[in-house]
Amino acid sequence: MVAHITIGSVSESDLLARIIPMFGESPHAGSGVVVPPGDDAAVLATSGSVVVTTDSMVRGRDWRDDWSSGHDVGTKVVAQNVSDVAAMGAVPTGLLVALAADPDTDLDWVLDLTRGIADAAEDAGCPVVGGDLSSAPPGVVIVSVTAFGDLQGRAPVLRSGARPGDIVAVAGSLGWSGAGLALYEAGARPTTLSLPPDQHSDRDKNMSVLQWYHRSPRPPWESGPVAADAGATSMIDLSDGLVRDGGRIATASGVELALDEMALRGYLYAFEEALTPDEGWRQVLSGGEEHSLLATFPPGSVPDDLAAPWTVIGEVVEAGPAGPRLTVGGAVPSVTGWDHFAG
Amino acid sequence: MVAHITIGSVSESDLLARIIPMFGESPHAGSGVVVPPGDDAAVLATSGSVVVTTDSMVRGRDWRDDWSSGHDVGTKVVAQNVSDVAAMGAVPTGLLVALAADPDTDLDWVLDLTRGIADAAEDAGCPVVGGDLSSAPPGVVIVSVTAFGDLQGRAPVLRSGARPGDIVAVAGSLGWSGAGLALYEAGARPTTLSLPPDQHSDRDKNMSVLQWYHRSPRPPWESGPVAADAGATSMIDLSDGLVRDGGRIATASGVELALDEMALRGYLYAFEEALTPDEGWRQVLSGGEEHSLLATFPPGSVPDDLAAPWTVIGEVVEAGPAGPRLTVGGAVPSVTGWDHFAG
Numbered sequence: 001m002v003a004h005i006t007i008g009s010v011s012e013s014d015l016l017a018r019i020i021p022m023f024g025e026s027p028h029a030g031s032g033v034v035v036p037p038g039d040d041a042a043v044l045a046t047s048g049s050v051v052v053t054t055d056s057m058v059r060g061r062d063w064r065d066d067w068s069s070g071h072d073v074g075t076k077v078v079a080q081n082v083s084d085v086a087a088m089g090a091v092p093t094g095l096l097v098a099l100a101a102d103p104d105t106d107l108d109w110v111l112d113l114t115r116g117i118a119d120a121a122e123d124a125g126c127p128v129v130g131g132d133l134s135s136a137p138p139g140v141v142i143v144s145v146t147a148f149g150d151l152q153g154r155a156p157v158l159r160s161g162a163r164p165g166d167i168v169a170v171a172g173s174l175g176w177s178g179a180g181l182a183l184y185e186a187g188a189r190p191t192t193l194s195l196p197p198d199q200h201s202d203r204d205k206n207m208s209v210l211q212w213y214h215r216s217p218r219p220p221w222e223s224g225p226v227a228a229d230a231g232a233t234s235m236i237d238l239s240d241g242l243v244r245d246g247g248r249i250a251t252a253s254g255v256e257l258a259l260d261e262m263a264l265r266g267y268l269y270a271f272e273e274a275l276t277p278d279e280g281w282r283q284v285l286s287g288g289e290e291h292s293l294l295a296t297f298p299p300g301s302v303p304d305d306l307a308a309p310w311t312v313i314g315e316v317v318e319a320g321p322a323g324p325r326l327t328v329g330g331a332v333p334s335v336t337g338w339d340h341f342a343g
Numbered sequence: 344m345v346a347h348i349t350i351g352s353v354s355e356s357d358l359l360a361r362i363i364p365m366f367g368e369s370p371h372a373g374s375g376v377v378v379p380p381g382d383d384a385a386v387l388a389t390s391g392s393v394v395v396t397t398d399s400m401v402r403g404r405d406w407r408d409d410w411s412s413g414h415d416v417g418t419k420v421v422a423q424n425v426s427d428v429a430a431m432g433a434v435p436t437g438l439l440v441a442l443a444a445d446p447d448t449d450l451d452w453v454l455d456l457t458r459g460i461a462d463a464a465e466d467a468g469c470p471v472v473g474g475d476l477s478s479a480p481p482g483v484v485i486v487s488v489t490a491f492g493d494l495q496g497r498a499p500v501l502r503s504g505a506r507p508g509d510i511v512a513v514a515g516s517l518g519w520s521g522a523g524l525a526l527y528e529a530g531a532r533p534t535t536l537s538l539p540p541d542q543h544s545d546r547d548k549n550m551s552v553l554q555w556y557h558r559s560p561r562p563p564w565e566s567g568p569v570a571a572d573a574g575a576t577s578m579i580d581l582s583d584g585l586v587r588d589g590g591r592i593a594t595a596s597g598v599e600l601a602l603d604e605m606a607l608r609g610y611l612y613a614f615e616e617a618l619t620p621d622e623g624w625r626q627v628l629s630g631g632e633e634h635s636l637l638a639t640f641p642p643g644s645v646p647d648d649l650a651a652p653w654t655v656i657g658e659v660v661e662a663g664p665a666g667p668r669l670t671v672g673g674a675v676p677s678v679t680g681w682d683h684f685a686g
Contacts, residue, residue, distance in 0.1 A: 034392050035499050040430035040580050041396035041492065043499050046389040049377050053384035053440045055491060056477045087383035096397045098441075098487045132487070134399045140480060144441045146397060149384065156378050156386050237383050290605040 007110050008103025012133060018111060022118045023128035032093050032150075033127055042129035044094045044148055051149035051156070053084040059141040067184050068215045070109045073143060074116025075216035076289075079148035080239065082124045083291035086221035087237040089157040090149030090226025092124045097131035098144040105141055113143065116216070124221060135194055154228045157295070161233040162253035166296040168314035171223035174267045175211065178287020179275055180214025183207055203273035210274060219291035223308035227295045230303040235295040241286035243326055243333050246294055252338040259295075259314035261329035285328065286335040350453050351446025355476060361454060366462045366471035375436050375493075376470055387437045387491060390544045394492035394499070396427040400486040410527050413452040416486060417459020418559035419632075420662035423582065424490035426468045426634035429564035430580040432500040432571025433492030435467045436470035440474035441487040448484055456486065459559070467564060497571045504576040505596035509639040513568035516556065517585055517610045521630020522618055523557025526550055546616035553617060557639070562634035566651035570638045573646040578638040584629035586669055586676050589637055592669040602657035604672035610673075628671065629678040 007015055020037055035043035044050070057063060057077045068076075082092045085152055097117060101110065121128050126147070137144065162168075188207055200208075219237075227235055238245050242259075250257045264284055271280035296316055297303075303310050319325070325332060350358055363380055378386035387393070399552055400406060400420045411419075425435045440460060444453065464471050469490070478486065543551075562580075570578055577596055581588050585602075593600045607627055614623035639659055640646075646653050662668070668675060 035431070035501065039499075039501050040427040040578075041394045041433075041490075043392050043394050043431065043494070046391060046393050048389060048391075049386050050389050050393045050491070051378075051384045051386050052437070052439055052489070054440050054441045054475045054487075056443055056475050057486070058443050058477050058479050060480055061478050084383040086387065088378070090384075094395070096395055096489055098397045098399050098489075100399055100401050100443075100485050100487075130396060132397045132399050134401050134485070135404050136401050136485065137403055137483060140483050140485075142443050142477070142479065142483075142485055144397075144399070144443075144475070144487045146395070146439055146441075147384075148393070148395065151386070156382075158378065159380050193427065235383075325569060 005107040006104045007101060007107050011108065015081060015133065019114050022114045023121070025295045027273070031178040033129055034310040037130045042094070044129060047150055047152060049151060051085050051088050051090040051151060052146065053081055054144060055080045055084065056142055056144040070112030072114035074113045075120045077143050077145045078117055078124065078292055079217050079219055080118035082221045082317045083219045083237045083293065085147050085149035085237050086224025087293055088149065088151070089224055089232070089235065090151045090155045091225055092126035092147055092221070093150045094126050094129045095121055096146040097128060098134070099131065099144045100134040100136040100140065102136050102138050102140050104138065131236040152225070154225065157228050157232050159234055159236050159249050160251035162249050162254055162255050162257070162316045163233055164269050164316050164318045166233050166298055166316040167302050167312055168257055168259060168296050168303050168316060169310040169312050170292055170294050171227070171308060172220040172290065172292025173270065173309050174211050174264070174290060174292060175280065175283030175287035176213040176270060177217055177289040178283040179271055179280065180210040180212070182279065182283065183211055183274065184214065199310040205261040206274040210270065217289065217291055220293065222306060223310065225291055225302050226305050227293065227306040227310065230297060231301045232295040232297055235293060238290045238292045238294055239288060241288050242294065243285050243335055246326040249294065249296065250326050254319055254324050256317045256324065257314060257326045258317045258330070259326065263313045264328060278331065282335055285333050349447045349449040350444060350450050358476065359626055362457050365457045366464070372539065373646045376411065376472055377549050380473045385437070387472060389456060390493055390495060392494060394428050394431050394433040394494060395489065396424055397487060398423045399485055399487040413455030414670050415558040417456045418463045420486050420488045421460055421463035421467065422560050422562055422634055424488045425564045426485060426562045426580040428490050428492035429567025430578050430636055431492065431494070432497045432567055432575070432578065433494045434568055435469035435490055435564070436493045437469050437472045437491040438464055439489040439636045440471060441477070442474065443477040443479040443483065445479050445483050446480050447481065470666050495568070497568065500571050500575050500578040502577050502592050503593035505592050505600070505603040505639040505659045506576055507598060507659055507661045509576050509641055509659040510645050510655055510661060511600055511637070511639055512645050512653040512655050513600060513635055514570070514651065514653050515563040515635025516613065516633060517635065518623065518630035518633065519553050519556040519613060519625030520560055520632040521626040522614055522623065523553040523555070525622065525626065526554055526617065527557065527560065549613065549617040553613070560632065563636065563651060566636055568654065569646050569648050569651040570636065570653065573640060574644045575638040575640055578636060581635045581637055582631060584631050585637065586628050586678055589669040592637065592639065593669050597662055597667050599660045599662050599667065600669040601660050601673070602669065602671045606656045606670060620621035625678055628676050
C-alpha cells in the first residue's frame with residue numbers, strides 16, 4: 001500500500017513552490033514576458049493587439065483517469081487552446097492555467113498535469129505566465145487554460161471570409177481523436193506496446209496511434225500563421241467535427257463548402273484494421289476534439305509548406321436555394337458533431 | 344411547484360444565444376474589441392503590452408447558494424479579477440468567462456450569473472469578449488474569469504518596489520468581506536431590509552452592508568491607475584488579508600511595512616454593533632476577499648483624488664535583524680490570512 005500525498009496535505013505556498021519552477025524551465029519563458037508569474041497579474045508584450053481564448057477540461061467528462069494520465073490532460077488542454085489561437089492566424093505567446101481540484105487529489109497527479117502543460121507550452125513556444133488554484137468538491141478536477149496569441153501584423157482570419165471559387169483545405173489529421181475514443185469505449189487496450197515496434201501488427205500500431213492522439217493530440221498549430229500569410233480567407237479549429245465546424249464557415253460566410261468525397265476517403269488509411277470502414281468514415285466527418293485546422297484559400301494560394309502542409313479537400317461554391325451548407329460529394333452528410341450539454 | 348428549466352434541457356447553441364446578447368448590451372462592448380465573441384478566439388486592441396490574470400469561484404467553497412445569488416457570484420468573480428488588473432496600475436479592457444456546470448443547474452441561475460458578470464463588466468468599463476461552457480459532475484458549478492488590462496503607457500507597479508521612507512496607503516475598505524462572512528456563519532440574517540431605511544437600526548445597517556460586500560464586493564479599481572500615475576512604488580490587491588498581503592510586499596521589497604495601529608483602528612467604525620471589537624480588529628487585519636488596494640508611495644505623493652481616495656496607514660522602514668516583515672504598532676500581529684487548500 002503506497003501512501004499518497006494529496007494536494008490538501010501541503011500548503012498552497014508549498015504547492016506553488018513545486019509548480020511554478022516547472023513552468024520556468026521552458027527555454028521560451030521570458031521571451032515576451034514583461035512581468036512573470038508571482039505578482040497580482042502577468043504582463044505580456046504585444047504588437048498592437050492580443051488574441052485571447054479559453055477552454056476547460058473536466059474530469060469524468062473530458063477525460064477518464066483510467067485512460068489518460070495527468071500529463072495527457074495537460075497536453076490536451078494546451079493543444080485545444082493553442083489551436084484556437086492558430087485558427088486566427090496568430091502565434092501563441094502565453095498561457096494562464098486555472099486548476100480547481102479536490103484537496104484529496106494526488107500531488108503526483110497534479111505535478112504530472114503540470115509537466116504536461118509545461119511540455120506542451122514549450123512545444124508551442126509560449127510560456128505559462130500565471131494561474132489560479134481553487135479547492136473543489138470531492139472527486140472534482142477542472143483545468144481551465146486561457147491562451148494568448150500575437151498576429152504579428154497579420155489581419156485575423158475569421159470564419160466569415162470564404163468566397164465562391166476559394167479552395168477548401170485542411171491541416172492535420174481527421175477523425176483520429178474520435179476514433180481513439182471509440183476504441184477506448186469499445187474496451188480496446190493495445191497490449192503490445194511493450195514489444196519492439198517491428199513486432200507490432202498494423203492493427204496494433206493504428207490503434208495505439210489513435211488512442212494516443214485522443215489522449216494527447218498534437219494539432220498542427222504552426223499551419224495557422226502559414227495559412228494567414230498565404231492569404232487564407234477563412235479558418236476554424238476542428239473541435240466539434242469537420243461537418244459541424246465546416247458548416248460554421250459556410251454559415252458565417254454565406255456559402256456552400258463543397259467537399260470532395262474521394263479526397264476525404266483518403267483519410268481512412270489511418271483506421272485500417274482498427275475501425276470498420278463505416279465507423280472510420282463517421283469519424284472523418286464528425287469526430288470531435290481533433291483540433292486540426294480547416295481553411296479556405298483563393299485559387300492557387302494553398303500553402304506549399306512541407307513543415308505545415310495543407311491538403312485540398314474541396315471548394316467553395318455559391319449557396320444554393322437551400323442556403324449556406326456543407327456538402328460531401330454533392331449531398332448533405334447525415335452525421336453531425338456533438339453538443340456539450342445536450343449530447 | 345415551479346418547474347425549473349435546466350441548462351441541460353436546452354442545446355448549447357440555444358444557451359449561448361441567451362447568454363451572448365447579455366454581454367453585448369454593455370455600452371462599452373466593442374471599444375477596444377477587434378474581433379468580438381463568436382469566432383475561434385477574440386482579438387483585443389493593446390498599447391504594446393497586455394496585463395493578464397485569472398481567478399475562479401467554486402460553488403460550496405467560494406459561495407453558498409443560500410447566501411449568494413447568481414448575480415452576486417458574477418459580480419464578485421469580476422471584481423476579484425479587475426482588482427488584480429488594477430493592482431498593476433492598469434485599466435481593465437476585457438474579460439473571458441469559463442463556466443463548468445452540472446447540466447441540472449437552473450437556467451435562471453445561469454442567466455442571473457450572466458447578468459451579474461455583464462453588470463460588473465459594464466461598471467468596470469470592459470467588455471466580455473468570449474468564454475467556454477463545460478458540463479460538470481452533479482452539484483458542481485465553477486466560474487473562472489480571465490481579465491485583461493492596459494497599462495496605457497504606465498510602467499507596471501510590482502510588489503517589489505517599496506523603499507524605506509515610502510508611505511503605506513490603502514484604497515477601499517478593510518475587513519468588510521470577512522466580517523460579512525462571519526455574520527453569515529453566525530447565522531445572522533438582516534430581516535429589516537424590507538423596512539424603509541430610516542427604520543433600520545445602525546446595527547442592521549452595518550450588518551447588511553457587510554453581508555452585501557461579502558456577496559458582491561465593489562473594490563476601488565479606479566484607484567489603481569491613479570496610484571500608478573502618482574508614482575506608487577509597489578501595489579497589491581488585498582485578497583488574503585492586510586497582514587498576509589502586506590507581508591508579500593515586505594518580502595518582495597526586502598523592507599518592513601510599519602503600520603500605524605491608530606490609523607487601522609479607524610476602520611473599526613464599520614463594525615460597530617455588528618461585531619465585537621476583537622472580532623472587528625481581526626477582520627481589519629486578516630479578513631480575506633476584500634480586494635481593496637494596498638500601495639506604497641514616495642513621501643508627498645499619495646494621491647489626493649477624491650474620486651479614488653487613498654488613506655495613509657503606515658510607512659516603509661529598513662528591514663531589521665528579523666528580516667522583511669509587516670508590523671502593527673511595532674509588533675508582528677498574531678493573526679494571519681487564509682490558505683485555499685490547507686485552511
